[in-house]
Amino acid sequence: MKENKNKSNLDFRVMSFFFKIRDKFNPPIEKIRKASIKKGDTVLDYGCGSGSYTIVGAEEIGPNGKIFAADIHPLALNKVRKRAEKKSFNNIETIQTECYTGLNDESIDVVICFDVIHDTQNRNDILKEFHRVLKSKSILSFDDHHMTEDETIDFITSEGIFELSEKKDKQYNFIKI
Template identity: 40%
Template sequence: MDEPMSDLHFHAMALMFRFRDFIKPRRKILEEVKIEPGFRILDYGCGPGGYVPAAAELAGSSGKVYALDIHPQAIEMVKDLAFKKNLKNVETILSDCDTGLPASSLDLVLFYDTYHALSEPDKILKELHRILKPGGTLSFSDRHLEEKEIVKKLTEGGLFQLKEKGKWTYSFEKI
């Protein structure tokens, strides 16, 4: 599978994301996804956790946010963020593919700016399909791909169908 980026590269990316999140808060993007209290969510490729606080707040105390990343520094940053913000409904997963989550257990997967960097994206899509509930949503964005490419890559395997195109994300439904 994939290897984590260097620590230096990761910290540079994290710094850039902090600036990005200050300019355009992640909550605005997540409001488009229609997260409801009680939702069980996976942030796949969570990085330093830019979406985690907003997702945890929107899911509420009855919900759960799993933050998965291949980079140990990402996991440590998310743990620290959850501790500092007292986010009791956040759990981290250090992995490149296998989530360890039960089948059909999640309402939503956030899959943002990660797809283009994966060596085996179909393997990841199968895992995300496995853990989503029937009718669950895969919220997708990747600024490195064109719209036609996004729709083709996510629907050609017969696992997902395009449900809605928003201003910032594409919502795919588990078939």
């Protein structure tokens, strides 16, 4: 058991290193802006990893907004907390989860889900959780470079609970219906 945990921790650290490189070439603010996040919004960053989008999102929503950083890995959440503390952000809260967030129904303005779904076992349950927490007519901003455009649109719209609103490069914004 400990061997798997150590491997998992090592995997997370390696992934975090590559995210730093990715962020130099593809600044997270670009995806945050494509997600139509506004000042004062309440946002769920699902699969937040080391917090690249969480930190930039927290800046974008300002002190009157709130961003929930959700991830399965405790090291990810520790990293997000440290980064938030370093910037003196009080508008970030972490959630450790594989699916259910514990957030109130219809409490979220925007869910961002970038490069996560391909690596999950319970993707339909996660999609239903997004629908549950999103306010009416709110946005699910989705990008997963492991999925084709057709796979992405089919997956998100197949349950009849989201419809495609707009595509911005390879990032898709869906509206809760």
